[in-house]
Structure formats: C-alpha cells, structure tokens
Amino acid sequence: MKTKGLGLALILVLTAALLAGCSGGTQPAAEEIKIGTIGPLTGDYATYGENVRRGVEIAVEEINAAGGVDGKMLKLISEDTKGVADDAAKAATKLMEQDQVTAIIGAVLSGETNTAGPFANDAGVVMISPSSTATGIPDIGDYIFRNCLSDDIQGAQLAEYAVTELGAAKFAILYAKNDYGEALKKAVEGKATELASVVAVESYNDGEQDFNAVLTSIKAKQPDTLYIAGYYTEAAKIAQQAKDQGLNVQILGADGFFSNKLVELGGDAVEGAIFTASFYPDDPAEAVQTFVAAYQDKNSEAADMFAAQGYDAMMLVVEALKVGGTDRTAVRNALAEVKDFPGITGKTSFFANGDCDKEVLILKVENGKFVKIR
Amino acid sequence: MFLQELITFFQQLLNGLTLGSTYALIALGYTMVYGILEIINFAHGEIYMFGAFVGMFLLRSGKVPFPLAFLLAMGAAALLGVTIERIAYRPLRRSPRITALISAIGMSILLQNLAILLLGPQTSPFPKPFAVSVFKLAELPNYPHALTVQINTLQIFIMLISFALMLGLHFLVQKTKIGKAMRATAQDKETVSLMGINVNNVISITFAIGSALGAAAGILIGIYFNAVYPTMGVMPGLKGFVAAVMGGIGNIPGAMVGGLLLGLMEVFGAAYISSSLKDAIAFAVLIIILLLRPAGLLGKNVQEKV
Numbered sequence: 229m230k231t232k233g234l235g236l237a238l239i240l241v242l243t244a245a246l247l248a249g250c251s252g253g254t255q256p257a258a259e260e261i262k263i264g265t266i267g268p269l270t271g272d273y274a275t276y277g278e279n280v281r282r283g284v285e286i287a288v289e290e291i292n293a294a295g296g297v298d299g300k301m302l303k304l305i306s307e308d309t310k311g312v313a314d315d316a317a318k319a320a321t322k323l324m325e326q327d328q329v330t331a332i333i334g335a336v337l338s339g340e341t342n343t344a345g346p347f348a349n350d351a352g353v354v355m356i357s358p359s360s361t362a363t364g365i366p367d368i369g370d371y372i373f374r375n376c377l378s379d380d381i382q383g384a385q386l387a388e389y390a391v392t393e394l395g396a397a398k399f400a401i402l403y404a405k406n407d408y409g410e411a412l413k414k415a416v417e418g419k420a421t422e423l424a425s426v427v428a429v430e431s432y433n434d435g436e437q438d439f440n441a442v443l444t445s446i447k448a449k450q451p452d453t454l455y456i457a458g459y460y461t462e463a464a465k466i467a468q469q470a471k472d473q474g475l476n477v478q479i480l481g482a483d484g485f486f487s488n489k490l491v492e493l494g495g496d497a498v499e500g501a502i503f504t505a506s507f508y509p510d511d512p513a514e515a516v517q518t519f520v521a522a523y524q525d526k527n528s529e530a531a532d533m534f535a536a537q538g539y540d541a542m543m544l545v546v547e548a549l550k551v552g553g554t555d556r557t558a559v560r561n562a563l564a565e566v567k568d569f570p571g572i573t574g575k576t577s578f579f580a581n582g583d584c585d586k587e588v589l590i591l592k593v594e595n596g597k598f599v600k601i602r
Numbered sequence: 603m604f605l606q607e608l609i610t611f612f613q614q615l616l617n618g619l620t621l622g623s624t625y626a627l628i629a630l631g632y633t634m635v636y637g638i639l640e641i642i643n644f645a646h647g648e649i650y651m652f653g654a655f656v657g658m659f660l661l662r663s664g665k666v667p668f669p670l671a672f673l674l675a676m677g678a679a680a681l682l683g684v685t686i687e688r689i690a691y692r693p694l695r696r697s698p699r700i701t702a703l704i705s706a707i708g709m710s711i712l713l714q715n716l717a718i719l720l721l722g723p724q725t726s727p728f729p730k731p732f733a734v735s736v737f738k739l740a741e742l743p744n745y746p747h748a749l750t751v752q753i754n755t756l757q758i759f760i761m762l763i764s765f766a767l768m769l770g771l772h773f774l775v776q777k778t779k780i781g782k783a784m785r786a787t788a789q790d791k792e793t794v795s796l797m798g799i800n801v802n803n804v805i806s807i808t809f810a811i812g813s814a815l816g817a818a819a820g821i822l823i824g825i826y827f828n829a830v831y832p833t834m835g836v837m838p839g840l841k842g843f844v845a846a847v848m849g850g851i852g853n854i855p856g857a858m859v860g861g862l863l864l865g866l867m868e869v870f871g872a873a874y875i876s877s878s879l880k881d882a883i884a885f886a887v888l889i890i891i892l893l894l895r896p897a898g899l900l901g902k903n904v905q906e907k908v
Contacts, residue, residue: 270723272831405878431878435837437827440617441872441880448610448749461725461829468828472754474736493727493828 264323267336268311283538316340338362358537366582383415400451404458412457464494540571622865623764627819628842631812637852647839648713653817683813717832850901
C-alpha cells in the first residue's frame with residue numbers, strides 16, 4: 229500500500245515538473261522586445277550594478293517614449309547577482325530560458341561575465357557588458373561583446389601617463405584577487421616595468437578590511453605611486469589606511485574607482501587620486517547633458533560612468549534591434565557591424581572579436597568631485 | 603638593511619596587537635558562553651555587528667557624546683544577547699547539544715538577513731569620534747617615506763579599551779560574588795542550583811557581559827576600518843571563535859591569548875608570507891595548535907567524572 233502511494237506521488241511530481249519545464253518555450257508577445265540586465269544590485273559592489281541598471285532604464289524609457297523599436301516597446305527585466313559569479317550564470321540562464329530575452333546587457337563585474345558568458349554564447353544570445361574590463365572577455369565567443377575599454381588598455385595607458393606626466397618612478401601595485409584586479413595588475417606591471425620600476429606587488433581578497441600589514445610592507449619598499457587594482461569599497465579603505473600610516477603616495481586606479489561611495493568611504497584619503505574612466509559628467513556635449521539631466525531627475529543622484537555605459541550599451545543594442553528584430557542571431561550580426569556609434573561615453577566601434585575601440589579618459593578626485601584631466 | 607627590517611617588524615607587531623585585541627574581545631564572548639552552557643553562540647558575530655550599527659547611529663545623530671554612545675551600544679547589545687538566549691537557547695537546554703548549535707546558526711542567519719532587510723546591504727562609514735594623530739615611536743629618516751614604528755590614536759585607543767575591558771572582566775570573574783557564581787555554574791549547573799543560585803540569572807548575565815564585549819569590539823573595529831555593514835560579523839565572528847578555541851574554549855585568559863595570537867599570526871602571515879593567504883595561514887596554524895594541544899593552548903583536558 230505504502231509503495232503504491234509513493235509511486236503515484238512520484239508520477240505526479242514528475243508530470244508537474246515536465247509541464248513546468250515545457251512552459252518555458254513560449255514566444256514573447258509580438259508587441260514587445262525583452263531585454264535582460266544582470267549585475268550586483270545588492271552587496272559591496274551595488275553601486276556598479278544598480279547604476280548600470282538605471283542607465284539602461286533611462287535608455288529604455290527614451291526609446292519607448294519615441295515609439296519603441298519599429299513600434300515594439302522595450303521591456304526591461306533585471307536580475308541581481310549580488311556580485312557573485314555563479315549567481316550571474318543562474319541569472320543569465322533564467323533570463324534566456326524563462327523570460328526569453330532577445331539580448332542581455334551585463335554582466336557588470338568581470339568575474340560575473342566570465343562565468344555567465346559561456347552560457348549566453350552557447351544559447352546564442354547576445355551579451356554585451358557595459359563594464360567588464362578584464363582581458364579576454366569578448367573572446368569567450370561570438371555572442372559576447374563589451375562597450376567598455378579592456379583593462380589592458382586602461383592599465384597600460386594610466387601607467388604611461390603616470391610616468392610621463394606625473395614623474396612616477398617607483399610603482400607599488402596592490403591588486404584584488406579577482407578577474408578584474410588580476411587583469412589590471414598584469415597590464416600595469418608590464419607597462420610600469422617597461423617605463424619605470426615596480427618595487428612591490430601585493431594582493432588582497434575581496435571583502436578584506438585590514439590592509440595595515442600589507443601597507444607596512446609596501447611602505448618599506450619606498451614607492452612613490454600606489455596603483456590599487458580593485459573596487460571602490462576596498463580602494464577607499466586602502467587609501468585611508470595608507471594615509472594613517474604616513475604613506476603619502478600618488479594613488480592610481482581604474483574604472484572601479486568611479487563611485488560616489490569612494491569619496492564617502494575614503495574622505496580626505498582619496499583626494500588627489502587619479503583613475504581611468506570612460507565618462508565625464510561635465511562634458512558639454514548635448515547628448516551627455518540630456519542624459520545627465522534625465523538621470524538626475526529620475527534618481528535624484530548624479531549619473532556615473534556605469535550608468536552612462538549602461539545607457540550606451542542599451543542604445544547599441546537598439547541599433548542592432550532595428551536591423552535584427554527579435555531574431556537573436558540577426559541581432560548579434562547587426563551589433564557586430566556597428567561602427568563609430570556616437571555614444572555618450574565616446575565614439576564606439578567593435579573589433580572583430582567584440583571588444584570595444586574607444587578613447588580612455590583620465591579623471592582625478594578634487595574636493596570630493598571627479599574632474600577630467602585628460 | 604637590518605635596521606629597516608627591524609623597524610618594519612615592530613610596526614607589524616603593533617598592527618598585530620591592535621587587530622588581536624579586537625579578536626580577543628570577540629573571543630571572550632564565545633568562551634564565556636561556552637564555559638557555562640557548552641554551546642557555541644554562533645550569533646555572537648551578529649551581536650558584534652549590532653553593537654557597531656547602534657554605535658554608528660548614535661554618533662551620526664550628533665547629539666550623543668562618544669563615551670555615552672559606546673556604553674549605550676554595549677547596553678543594547680547586552681539586551682540583544684539576553685533576548686537571544688531566551689528565545690534560541692533556553693527552550694533547548696534539555697535537548698541534545700546539536701539542536702542548540704543549529705538554533706545558534708539559524709539565529710545568526712536570521713539576524714544577518716534582518717539587518718540587510720532593515721538597513722540595506724551597503725557599507726556605511728563610521729563617524730570618527732576624535733581626530734587621529736600619529737605618534738612616532740622610532741624613526742629611520744633619510745628615506746622618502748621615513749621608516750617609522752608609529753602608532754596612531756586609534757590603535758592606542760583600541761588597545762587601551764580592549765585591555766581595560768579584559769581587566770575588568772578578569773576582576774569581575776575572579777573577585778566578585780557574581781563572578782564566583784559564574785565560575786561555579788560553569789563547573790556544575792545542577793549542583794549550583796541546589797546551592798541556591800538562580801542559574802537562569804547567571805546565564806543571562808553571562809550572555810549580557812559577553813555581548814557587551816562583542817559590541818565594544820564592533821564599535822572599535824567600525825572606527826578602525828571606517829566601515830559598518832550587515833555581514834561585518836561573519837569573518838570576525840569566525841576568527842573570534844577560532845581564537846577562543848585556540849586559547850582553550852571556556853578559558854577566559856585563553857581567549858585573550860588566543861585573540862592576540864591570531865591577530866599577530868594574521869599580520870605576520872600577511873607581511874612575510876602572502877597578503878591574500880593570511881586567513882588561510884591563520885586557520886592552518888589553528889589546526890596545528892589543536893593537533894598538538896587538543897584542548898587549546900591554555901585549556902585543560904577535563905576528565906568526565908563518573
């Protein structure tokens with residue numbers, strides 16, 4: 229009697245699972261095009277993910293207000309990865325299979341995109357990252373793009389700038405042990421060794437709080453420049469603790485520094501820090517100012533680089549949607565063809581592998597604000 | 603060259619002692635609770651986090667002077683600790699120990715997520731209670747960054763407060779009547795209740811004191827690293843537990859020794875081996891210590907009486 233009941237229950241459960249699985253195959257409504265975003269909306273790196281999402285949102289609203297793409301409205305579906313790479317893969321899969329999105333804008337952190345990319349590529353869905361800068365990301369596959377400059381370029385360009393314009397001679401590099409930090413460290417170490425000298429290279433794990441030990445070691449090597457290859461939460465702490473230890477060096481960083489949280493957590497210690505970015509909010513160009521105003525209106529906060537990149541990524545996808553509609557492959561091919569797209573983060577083109585071709589800006593923290601110096 | 607190394611060594615020593623004092627404060631909370639109830643209060647890390655948040659909010663309001671905010675946060679955490687004991691541990695006192703352990707883990711997860719829900723997951727800065735100045739204890743000039751052994755007011759403050767609290771606890775436990783009651787309860791709960799001591803009260807007081815110390819650690823670390831966030835109790839909680847075990851769980855001086863030792867190992871591991879492996883190094887040393895001395899450094903192997 230008992231086994232019979234169990235068998236029946238098993239059959240019912242399996243049938244239910246089968247039906248649930250089948251329902252994922254329906255086509256999206258003809259009147260809308262679904263776009264997914266994945267990134268950290270909560271956690272230590274939340275400003276990146278949240279601002280990318282907001283930037284994409286502004287673009288979606290703008291397009292929909294003008295009548296959509298060929299009359300079809302855009303629908304945005306956002307997933308939270310909390311900054312964890314595995315969650316990014318799960319989020320991407322959910323968007324592609326359950327929500328049937330035509331394209332994904334994401335992921336935000338390089339580690340996330342490295343993990344989620346293969347899933348999107350295998351499924352034949354375009355994934356364009358607005359901020360994953362680690363080396364090799366577009367090489368994951370034909371469907372993976374990015375409209376942000378790779379770490380190789382960012383790191384090398386800033387190292388060069390530091391040597392030629394700031395007179396840096398002895399570099400100390402403190403990098404995060406993740407895809408982003410490792411890629412930057414490689415680029416900066418290479419360039420700095422070539423043009424000047426590297427006296428110390430140390431690493432740290434994400435979420436680390438106490439940098440005193442490693443900074444004391446670095447201080448003993450007498451550097452004049454400290455390149456922090458990591459995200460804003462740790463960078464602010466490093467800068468603060470370096471200052472408390474009397475280590476007064478020029479602090480350099482990459483786009484990970486671009487967050488109002490950097491100044492909030494770092495205070496005086498981050499004053500004078502210089503980093504590479506792709507967006508300058510005070511750029512007088514009309515498209516930039518329209519975006520900045522719209523973003524400020526909607527979110528009561530100033531737009532940052534991640535929001536701008538998100539906006540541009542969405543606009544690039546829209547270009548592709550105009551040609552390809554909801555056909556995922558056609559969208560991919562159209563995106564690859566985009567040349568000299570006038571984005572608010574600069575004129576963007578794609579290399580054959582999906583990597584982006586763009587100019588790097590250099591910003592500095594002055595009086596708690598980001599100012600463009602090149 | 604040697605002088606340079608020596609100076610750096612002493613600086614690292616100071617770094618390690620500062621970090622270690624905070625671990626010691628957290629470890630004390632674990633060890634006291636274990637000594638009396640023989641359970642690991644896994645929610646202790648969250649009490650530490652709670653103390654830090656209360657302290658931050660009080661200071662942010664601008665209306666509360668720092669010493670008062672400090673004491674109030676400790677008091678609030680003491681209340682939280684007592685409440686947790688009532689809800690999560692007292693009903694399970696007759697149950698097998700694993701049940702209480704699971705309840706503890708559950709409490710920890712609950713408090714963390716409650717904090718994320720109510721306060722948001724982002725990191726907030728901790729208002730600095732006083733200006734930080736640096737005191738140079740030794741200096742090798744003639745370098746672009748003069749090599750110094752220096753200590754700043756924050757570090758002095760942390761070490762002083764930790765030391766004062768530990769001294770206070772030692773005095774309480776060894777020289778007062780309530781301390782005697784706590785030690786007796788840790789030895790034998792049943793007999794002690796026959797002697798007319800209210801075991802429930804003693805346990806509540808133990809939790810209160812342990813939690814207050816945890817909150818103190820939370821505020822000190824919040825100031826030191828200028829960061830307060832809902833999951834800030836996870837790693838320090840784990841490390842505090844490790845420190846307590848290293849020193850001999852249930853043994854109060856052991857917790858202090860364990861905490862300082864852990865702080866030093868972390869810092870020296872980071873400085874001389876690898877900065878990103880420092881946690882791994884600290885835990886590896888824990889394993890080695892336990893293999894050689896299973897009861898911890900100061901622990902005694904107590905034979906079960908028949």
